[in-house]
Amino acid sequence: MSGPITPTRTYYRVFAALIALTLVTVYVSFLELGPWHTTVGVLIGVVKASLVGLFFMHLLHSSKASWLAVLASLFWLGILMVLTISDYLTRHILEY
Amino acid sequence: MSSAITTGFVPQAKTRPPRTPGENYLNVAFGVKSWLLTTDHKRIAILYLVTLTILFFIGGAAATVIRLNLMTPNGELVPADTYNKLFSAHGIIMVWFFLVPVVPTVLGNFLVPMMIGARDLAFPKINLLSWYVFTIGAIITLWALLAGGVDTGWTFYTPFSSKYARTNVLPTMIGIFISGFSSIMTGLNFIATMHTMRAPGLTWFRMPLFLWAHYAASIILVLATPVLAMALILVGVERAWGIGIFDPELGGDPVLFQHLFWFYSHPVVYIMLLPAMGIVSEIVTCFSRKHIFGYVFVLWSSIGIAVLSFLVWAHHMFVAGQSVYSALIFSALSYMVAVPSAIKVFNWTATLYKGSIAFETPLLFALGFIALFTMGGLTGLFLAALGVDMHVHDTYFIIAHFHFIMVGGSVMGYMGGLHYWWPKMTGRMYSDFLSKLAALIIFVGFILTFLPQFVLGYLGMPRRYHVYPPEFQVLNVMSSAGASILAVGYVLPLFYMLWSLYAGKPSGPNPWGATGLEWQTPSPPPPHNFDETPIVTTGPYEYSIEESALVH
Amino acid sequence: MSTNHAVLAHHFENLEQQRETAAFGMWIFLATEVLIFGAIFTCYAIYRLRYPLDFEAASARLNVLIGSINTIVLLSSSLTMALSVHATRVGRQQMLLTCLLLTILLGATFLGLKVVEYYQDYKEKLVPVLAFDPDEWTQIEGVEAPVQPQRVQLMLVFYYIMTGLHAAHMIVGMGLLIWLVIEARRGLLTPVRYMPVEVIGLYWHFVDIVWIFLLPLLYLTGTHQAPPWLPIPPIHF
Structure with a gap:
């Protein structure tokens, strides 16, 4: 498991995407979506979790x-x- | 050099620190501390062996009282609530504190590193920790069972366990919860070890089937145990604070607990069974001097069982109020488990066919396994059928079925494995006559104990009652008589195996003439198993090569 | 080579094998964790489907502001954790120490805010059994079917068990981070021996991922009152 050293630039970009997605998901919760809140929230969550897994947890090079x-x-x-x-x-x- | 190739074992150039001749894992250090702080997988296996043997006889004692009580229709020996606590204690100890850990932690711990040519498991400290965690869990549960007891049965069905039972439910569950972590640690260790620590040349498809069986069982240990942990947490929360997670009065659903519980507890049967199947594969090939028939099929059937075991859990809940459609799907999926199980039985039989069979003690146990497991497995198909299950649900038919699988299968397999590798573990041979006698007594006692229970169940005797109508007495007395024979069969090995430690003949490194890396080491093995990392050049079970090499 | 020798445990052949085993072991453990959280997520999903209105009503009362801030705090701690791995692998000891301490600080901030939030929940009578007012739930405006207090309690129980279990994982993670700081200060975390940081990082990121799902499931499942400065398009579903 000595994959390549991830440059810090990648980490910062992924972090920016995560923060943006968090703001989006919180914003969506103010809309009148009724039962679809959970669906939208979980879908955004899947994207965020994939970002964390692939880049922060180095799954990409695992x-x-x-x-x-x-x-x-x-x-x-x-x-x-x-x-x-x-x-x-x-x-x-x-x-x- | 030619002899090295025939046994699939070539010394590698890389050298280890020199070892004093005759040094082995037992005599390398002495004293209580050297055992309690050891990280040697072989010593940890011995620690588990001692712990689990004690627990086995405690669980067996509970069963003895149950069978004695059922000699008479009115159950005069113990009062009803004591009877409830006895069968709960029997189930809880036998399932969580004997059958689930026994083969992986004793034989698996001892043999997995040796079979793959490694010096230890991947995480030796975690291995030791797992024994401590297990022991702490066992002590808590035993204390809870002895100081007041539990009357929920081993299944802890809600809302009885969460709301109505006034016994030691919470402490018992805490003990089981804690011991669950030891299961996870063991499974994790095995999977990591098999992935990363195989000896050079030992490819995945050269691994002995014992290892594949442990790999499959470890998948279940790692992925099923956490769900049980969560189910127990939820029952604990509900019980402690009176919140209705599983209480229909407060909006909960008791069947949900059964879903979580059986998501763990159905696969758990295969945790007990798969390693025992691995043992049988080793024994059958060794004592018929043949390569296993259909190695790849037996291998994939282990993985197939591990996956399918997770798809059938709701066949325990056909009468619990789940949806009809769900029941239909689970019934169909349950039949599918029969396919890989049958593949194994047929392949063992085909391996024995035209083999030069030596009826040594381990093979007697393995043959017992094949016979009893086949009967248990086939009656399992009856229970997978929706209509039949409605009739025999919660009767002695179920009891007989799962005892055929768990005792006739797992315990038989474990006994076979223990007899097979005992010379490797201790360097001593046990009495040939007494061990064969024990195998016979266990088989006869087992049949006499549990065959009548199939009839009892089909006639409608429900499980978990301490009284029954007088017309069932004959069959119950037969069953109790069988149980006393069975008890003799289980106590006997305790004596001749302990005796072998003092008076047994030295066994030599390979008393059975078996293939496999573990037999290439002295008995008992040295602390780090191999002086030189072995290189594997052939698949397992190359008995034909060895025979031809002997001719020349 | 002498340093390598001390790092390599006796039962491994080489460092590569040791690293691979450590990472893989942690991944198997995380698979276990997926199932332990998965079990309660399944329970949550079933009751969420059964009692949608009650769950949405209860969710709308949770403190979405603290929940969102905590999400950002936790994501930031994941960033500093990832940077710690980078610092170890390139051998920058000072950066490693700073990043580890920042991670601990952010984790403590998360837990502190969580305590504040629990206290506010308590004051707002959102704690089942302990502090709960059934009457206030029976007449909520704008909800067509009546909300049942015990079903609201069910949702709140899930909220406490899930966030509580998550917080317990955070506390364990912070213990591990403190151990890492001690190791780093002793100069034991080097480009050769970087696996402790990597493996504990995996655990920390996983705990972060759990929270990523807890946010929409618990906090964002109901419709919240938007702050007055935020423009909201008139979508009605």
């Missing part, structure tokens, strides 16, 4: 094994969420 750990954790999180939530979303269709 080994395949590290990527495997990241992708596995997201895959398993998907299993947990999709299969659990699908139960709740289909309960009303047929009562028994």
Whole structure:
């Protein structure tokens, strides 16, 4: 894991993008979006988290094994969420 | 040089600090401190072995009282609430404090670094820490179980556990929560070790299946345990402050707890089973002197089981009020687990076919594993079927099914592994006659204990009751009789294995003539396993090469 | 080579292997963390879908100003953490110390603001069981269906468990950072031995990522009253 040394310039640019996205997401919360607040907020969150992961956490230059750990954790999180939530979303269709 | 190639082991030029002849991990240092502060994976394995053996017999004692109580329909031995606490204690100790850790922490800790040709696990200090964390968790839970007990069963279903139970629920859960971190540390250590510390030449597809099985089990340990931790935190919060996270009266949903709980607790069965399957793969190849039939299939079936085990959890909840569509999907997915499990059983059978079989003790246990696991697995398919599950849900049919998997499978596999690697761990051979006798007693006792329970369950005897209608007595007495035979079978190894430490014949480095890097070291192994980092030139189980080399 | 020898642990073959193992070990641990937070996110999602109005009403009462400022504070601490890794790898000891101390300072600011926020929540009767007024939730203007107080409590419980768990991770992270400062002052963090900074940095950034999701899920899920100076287009959804 001795990837290339990230120049400070990259860090500053990513930081600027993160702050801008934070301001956007807070601004959006003042709009009358009703139930879509969560969707928009989480989507912006995904972008921000990807920036932190790729640049601050050096995923961009990390080994395949590290990527495997990241992708596995997201895959398993998907299993947990999709299969659990699908139960709740289909309960009303047929009562028994 | 030719002999080195045949065993897949070539000394590398890089030298280590010289070692005094005869020095091994047991005699390198003495005293309590040298054990409690060790970071040697082999010594930590021995620490776990001692701890888990004690816990096994405590959990077994609870089972003994349960079976004694069920000799008579009225359950005269213990009152109802004591009975509830006994089966809860039995389940909690056996699941979290024996079956989950036992194969990875004892045999896995000892063998993973040796099998990949490394000097230790990737994080030796974390390995030691995991033993301390586990022991602290076990002590807290044992204290909670002895000083008042818990009557929720090992499943802690809400809202009973969160609202109504007036027993030591919280301390027990804290103990389990703490011990969960030890599981995570062990799994993390194994995955990191296998990724980065394999000996030169030991490619992924040259790894012994024992390692693949541990890799698959470690995936589950690392990814499932945190969900249980969260579920326990939420129950704890609800119980301590009376907030309705799982309380329907306050807007919560008790089934959500079951979702989280079984997201951990279904895969956990495969944490118990996968390493045992790895053991069986090693034993079957060694004692039939053959390469494993379909190495790649057995390997991917381990990974397949690890992934699929996460997709089936709600088959525990068919009658709990989940959606019909969800139940349908989980039922279908549950059938899919049968595919990789069957691949393993068929491939072991094919490996034995036309092999030159030596019926040594480890193989007897492995054959017991194959037989009992097949029965447990097939009855699992009954339970995956929605209609049948409605009928036998929460009956002794379930009890029999999962004991076939967990005791008939995991414990049999563990016993086989312990007998297989005991000469490596201690340098001594145990009694051949007594060990074969023990294998036989355990198999017979097991069948007699749990086969009647299938019938009992199908006839409708519910689990967790301390009384039952008189017409079930014959089958229950059969089961209890079997349990006492089983108890003899489990106590016997304790004696002859301890005896072997004092009076056993020295085993030599490779008593079974097995392949695998761990057998290339002296028994017991030196502190850093290998004097020179080995280079691997062949895949595992090259018994045919070795045989031909012996001819010349 | 003598320095390398001291850095290399006995069971590794070379430094590259040791570094790879350390980073990968931390990534596996973070996978565990994803699942522990993922479990409570799943619970949150289910109740969020079940009781949308109650959750939005409760979210609208949370202190979005402190929440937003804290986000920026935490992102800044991630920047200084990333700069610490850079400083270690290029061997700039003074910059490393400054960046580590700044990270600790920003982390402490975050926790301090969190305490202030908890106290304000308490004063506004937003703490379930401890300080909660069910009556004020039954008549909220502008909400078509009645909001049920116990469902609001449910949302608030998630708020406290999630932020509490996050804060606990912050405290652990600050302990690790203090250890790094001690190591840095002893001159033990060098371009050869930079992995402690890198690995603890991974952990710190992960805690930051958790907060990145907590902000929209907890604070921004309801519609907030805009400050008067901010122009808001008349969108009604």
